[in-house]
Amino acid sequence: MGIAAAASVVVVLVMLALSRSINETKLNVACVFGIGIGLAIGNAVLALNLSWPPRNGLDRLLMIVVPAVLGVELIAGFNRVPRVAAWLLRISLSLATPRILLNGSVYLSSSGDWTAWRAGATIVVCGLGLALVWSLLSWLSRRSGGLSISFALCLAIQCSGVAVMLAGYIKGGAAAIPFVATLLAVSLSLRMVTKHAASRVEIDKPNGFVAAGIVGVGVVSLFSLLFIGRFFGDISTGPALTILLAPLLCWTTELPPLRNRKPLFVASCRLALVAIPLLVVVIAAMREFDREMSPLLGKMSKNDGTTQQTSHRSS
Amino acid sequence: MIRILSASTQMLVCGAILCVYTTPTFAADEYDYDLVHSSVSFKARHLDIGWIHGRFNDVAGKFSIDREDPSKSTFSLTIKTDSVDTANEARDKHLRQPDYFDTKQYPTIEFKSTSTKAIDGGYEVTGDFTMHGTTNKITIVLMGGKEHSFKNVKRVAFSTELALKRSDYGFDKKAIGAIGDKALIMIDCEGVRK
Numbered sequence: 202m203g204i205a206a207a208a209s210v211v212v213v214l215v216m217l218a219l220s221r222s223i224n225e226t227k228l229n230v231a232c233v234f235g236i237g238i239g240l241a242i243g244n245a246v247l248a249l250n251l252s253w254p255p256r257n258g259l260d261r262l263l264m265i266v267v268p269a270v271l272g273v274e275l276i277a278g279f280n281r282v283p284r285v286a287a288w289l290l291r292i293s294l295s296l297a298t299p300r301i302l303l304n305g306s307v308y309l310s311s312s313g314d315w316t317a318w319r320a321g322a323t324i325v326v327c328g329l330g331l332a333l334v335w336s337l338l339s340w341l342s343r344r345s346g347g348l349s350i351s352f353a354l355c356l357a358i359q360c361s362g363v364a365v366m367l368a369g370y371i372k373g374g375a376a377a378i379p380f381v382a383t384l385l386a387v388s389l390s391l392r393m394v395t396k397h398a399a400s401r402v403e404i405d406k407p408n409g410f411v412a413a414g415i416v417g418v419g420v421v422s423l424f425s426l427l428f429i430g431r432f433f434g435d436i437s438t439g440p441a442l443t444i445l446l447a448p449l450l451c452w453t454t455e456l457p458p459l460r461n462r463k464p465l466f467v468a469s470c471r472l473a474l475v476a477i478p479l480l481v482v483v484i485a486a487m488r489e490f491d492r493e494m495s496p497l498l499g500k501m502s503k504n505d506g507t508t509q510q511t512s513h514r515s516s
Numbered sequence: 517m518i519r520i521l522s523a524s525t526q527m528l529v530c531g532a533i534l535c536v537y538t539t540p541t542f543a544a545d546e547y548d549y550d551l552v553h554s555s556v557s558f559k560a561r562h563l564d565i566g567w568i569h570g571r572f573n574d575v576a577g578k579f580s581i582d583r584e585d586p587s588k589s590t591f592s593l594t595i596k597t598d599s600v601d602t603a604n605e606a607r608d609k610h611l612r613q614p615d616y617f618d619t620k621q622y623p624t625i626e627f628k629s630t631s632t633k634a635i636d637g638g639y640e641v642t643g644d645f646t647m648h649g650t651t652n653k654i655t656i657v658l659m660g661g662k663e664h665s666f667k668n669v670k671r672v673a674f675s676t677e678l679a680l681k682r683s684d685y686g687f688d689k690k691a692i693g694a695i696g697d698k699a700l701i702m703i704d705c706e707g708v709r710k
Binding site for chain 1 (some may be wrong): 534604605606607609611612613614618619620621623649686688
């Protein structure tokens with residue numbers, strides 16, 4: 202995924218190098234294009250067998266939801282767009298995302314698993330959950346900022362990929378990798394620009410700046426990967442919710458004893474707090490994987506008088 | 517006398533008309549798929565050295581067999597992908613996921629005949645086979661079709677084998693590694709006359 206990350210860095214640096222003065226809008230536009238191009242390259246490298254019209258939830262995430270969130274963040278990033286309008290777009294997308302991901306599945310068919318009422322309620326609750334996480338992280342990024350918010354999101358996305366993969370949906374888990382690579386690359390390149398080209402940067406808190414696009418793409422991709430893993434794969438609701446809500450633990454550093462500490466301490470606290478539940482979920486997923494999937498990996502029990510051996514994953 | 521003749525003529529005409537309309541015409545026989553005495557099983561290569569066997573436990577179907585005009589016979593089969601059973605629960609769970617059957621997106625595998633031809637010992641049936649959201653036209657040879665009556669229930673049985681390439685049905689080619697691309701499907705089914 203180095204190539205996806207490198208492409209994102211190049212796009213961000215080139216776009217910002219061409220600007221005399223760098224304001225929040227320009228940073229956000231560069232971020233959106235950096236993520237978009239990085240993801241396109243990353244997914245092409247992964248060869249996820251995408252098709253149009255989309256055939257499954259992952260296709261719909263990568264070909265409808267991600268372009269939509271990039272579009273929303275591109276529009277919302279302009280100063281002229283009122284904040285209310287930007288949030289209306291984000292909330293609309295949040296409510297539409299679960300419906301888009303479930304399209305054509307047994308959950309929405311008349312002869313399927315769910316009643317219309319249950320399907321509607323699930324879509325609304327999940328959509329509101331996504332909007333809540335998105336708004337709380339956006340608020341935190343504007344309030345105190347910090348690269349640690351992006352890192353926490355990337356950590357959660359990577360863990361969601363691992364959890365989905367360990368639950369048996371390999372391609373769904375692998376799809377997390379380009380997201381992590383591009384979001385990290387864009388976050389670091391924006392940080393590099395705000396640090397090394399400080400004279401050209403015209404924003405309030407250049408050190409703690411987190412582009413809205415990073416939070417938007419990060420939260421929506423995290424939610425969608427978990428949603429697909431839950432409804433099309435075999436990940437349980439508990440672990441999925443834990444991973445989705447883990448980045449909100451960054452808010453803990455807004456408590457009075459931690460609020461005015463040094464940025465490095467605050468960032469370390471945030472990452473440690475976010476990492477703890479994620480680690481618990483991943484360890485539990487690994488144990489379950491070892492218990493359930495070991496026969497498929499060709500692991501023989503020692504009780505059989507044979508030595509442990511591992512062959513190719515076979516399914 | 518004339519009146520009597522006229523009355524008997526009328527009766528004859530009415531009788532003839534009744535005969536024409538009540539004599540059973542040779543309609544197609546309709547059968548329901550008998551889940552108890554049927555099976556849809558498959559096998560696929562593992563690591564190109566062995567075979568993995570499995571079956572689908574939830575299948576439904578209908579046959580309509582016209583003995584006089586076999587081209588009017590129809591066959592349809594619906595397999596619930598969720599019912600995949602390879603005698604290993606973990607593998608079955610994995611097969612239900614989007615890397616393989618994607619049962620929440622594609623809950624059924626379906627076959628619907630479009631044309632039927634009688635051949636020696638059975639029927640050659642062409643139809644639409646839909647799996648994993650992709651429909652392809654295939655031709656299968658159904659051997660059998662002899663009717664048997666047991667405890668006043670008429671039954672008919674068919675069997676067929678077909679070979680499919682998973683890559684022709686939208687399965688991810690990258691996932692075609694340890695499990696081979698080609699899958700053999702064996703269908704042995706009995707139909708119970710309605």
